[in-house]
Amino acid sequence: MTATSPPEQPESTSGPHRQPVPAAPVPPPGRPDDPSAGRRPVRRWVLAAGLTGTVPLVAIVAAAVVAASLPSGAAQGPTEGGGFLELGATGHFFLAAAAVLAAARLGGAVAQRIGQPRVVGEICAGLALGPSLLGRVAPDAMAWLFPPAVLAPIDGLAQFGLVLFMFGVGRELAGMRLRGATGRALLVSQASMAVPFALGALAAVPMAAGFAGPNGGGTAFVLFMGCALSITAFPVLARMLSDLRLTRTEVGGLSLFAAAVGDGASWLVLAAVLAAAAGSAPTVVMVNALATVLVVALFLGPVKRLLSRWAARAGGGGAGEPLVLVVGVAAAAALTAALGVHQLIGAMLVGLAWPGGTAQSGSGAVGRFIRVADQLTGTARNVLLPFFFFGFGLTADLGALDWSGPALPAFLALLALAVAGKVVGPGVCAWLLGMAPRSALILGALLNARGLTELIVIQIGYDAGIIDAGMAAVLTLVALCTTMMTGPLLRLLRAEPEKPAAPDREPAEAGR
Structure with missing residues (x-):
């Protein structure tokens, strides 16, 4: 019986003395064919989430629940003091x-x-x-x-998170190459806004009597509903394109361009709607509109050039950039609010003027400017925006909707029009201009995502008295449904990478 010798190790042939080459490292436990190996990451994910x-x-x-059931006064809400096992304010x-x-x-x-x-x-x-x-x-x-005592500070955190988020949206829009856009891109952008805007405005006419707020008379409710249906969640769209490896494709670049142009125009229209809803005279509305145009020109011109020069010349450790960013965003928000325009538009203008690019595309002071912006927007996304979602949840009471009344037909009509306006409108336009039918459908499905941006618009309309709580809840359901159907619809269309397009921007970091 012959003994089996161990496998020989390869030897080094260099030098007078041959030295054995170290054996390959032993692979970690868990063979590829081990069924439990694939389940371990899932178990760890479930454990971490739990x-x-x-x-x-x-x-x-x-x-x-336990504290609320206690008969003592401690369950009535926070107080300034607080003893053992009692919460103060x-x-x-x-x-x-x-x-x-x-x-x-x-x-x-x-x-x-x-x-x-x-x-x-x-x-x-x-x-x-x-x-x-x-x-x-x-x-x-x-x-x-x-209790009411904690809602005010939570709302303050939510508002600060929103202005930083809109600053990030402005940076995303600034990353788009709008110059030199093709005629097809401009027409698709026009369709992505005009078609759903028109459908929303037409649907608002019979709904105004039952869902308009105290300041939603005249044309304010109609124009607001057009804005609500024409919005696309730019960060959500960019994240989906990145996940599906469509960012560098023709349909990906076209959808980003259309969302950028459409959202920018929608925010400007919304500013005019808010001025009209405030009951201002036509002359005051025109003055506010002119002031808004001047502020936009100021930020996209002198302010942008000033920040770019400072970013190129700044030295040292870069300790002043976060302060400049926060002060600039807050000051711009206050300025636009004083002009009768919503404060979030001012925050977005700072994002448009901030030195652009990605953290990898800049070095030195320019790179620090970019990285500071990424860090602050990341903080807003992960820490501050959840407070907005909670505050919005206090506004949109889905359980209060009377589905036996006008809420159900309003929801079904707005959902159908929202999908048709984004999928059929720009999709048919792109198909007529030479895009393949499947790619045109993918384009429309991408533009159908609304996400957080839609919720911000809904909250603005409700706070301004343009829509009532019932319409806020209905539009919330529309935003959730359209955002949730985007992923399955893209998978149904088998959205594979297509013909590469010229790179226009870097993919967004967050799916909002």
Whole structure:
């Protein structure tokens, strides 16, 4: 019986003395054919999501339910003091903030796991903490966990997160190459805004009597509904293109261009609608519109050049860039608010004027400017925006909708028009101009995503008194449905990478 010799190790042939070559490293446990190997990442993901999201959220809600059932005065809300096991006003705020952040993290993780944008789960989490779910299942717990005393600071965080988010949107729009655009790109951009805008305006005429707010008389409600249906969530779109490897394709570049042009025009129209809804005289509206145009020209001209020169010449450790950014965003928001235009437009203008590019495309001071902007927008996205989702959930009470009344036909009509306006409008336009039918459908499906941008528009319209709470809830459902159907529709169309197009911009970091 012959003994089996161990396998010979290859030897080095260089030098007078041959040295054995070290053996290849032993692979980690878990063979490719091991069925348990593929399940380990899933188990770890479930464990991480449970420990960081589910467990804290359940603990907080349970504590709120127990505290709300206590007969003592401690369950009536926060006070300035607070003894042992009693929350003061500050402690109550931090408890509410922890609940909001934990719910947003859990909702976003679940949404991503089922193939949806993270913003869908975060929106649902905000709605669940409001009267739509928690307020109906455990109203006393909601009243104890989120008393009026903590809503004001939460709203302040939400507003600051929104202005930083709109600054990021401005940076995304600034990254587009609008100069030298082809005629087809301009026509598709026009269709992506004009067709859904017209459909929304026409649908608003019979709905005005039942859903217009106290300031929604005249043309304000009609124009606002047109804006609401014409919006595309630019960050969500960019993230989807990146995930599907469509960013550098013809349909990807065209969809980004159309979303940038359409959203920019929609925000300008919304500014005029807000001025009209405020009850201003036509002369005042015209003066505000002229002032808005001058502010836009100021930011895109002298301010942009000043920031670019400072970014090119700045030296040292770059400690002043974050301060300049935050002060600039806040000052621009205050300026546009003083002019009768919404403060978010001022924040977006700072983003348009901020030195552009990506963190990898700049070096020295320019690179620091870019990285500071990325870090602050990332903070707004992960830490501050969940407070907006919660505040929005307090506004949009989905459970209060009377589906036996006009809410159901209004929802079905607006959902159909929203999809038709974005899918059929620019899709047919692109097909008539020579794009393949499948690519044209993919283009329309991409532009159908609305996401967080739509929620911001809804909140603005509700705060301005243009729409009532019922229409805010209906439009919220439309925004959720159109955003959720985008991914499955693209997978149904088998959106594979197509003919590469000239690179216009870098993919966005966040799916909002």
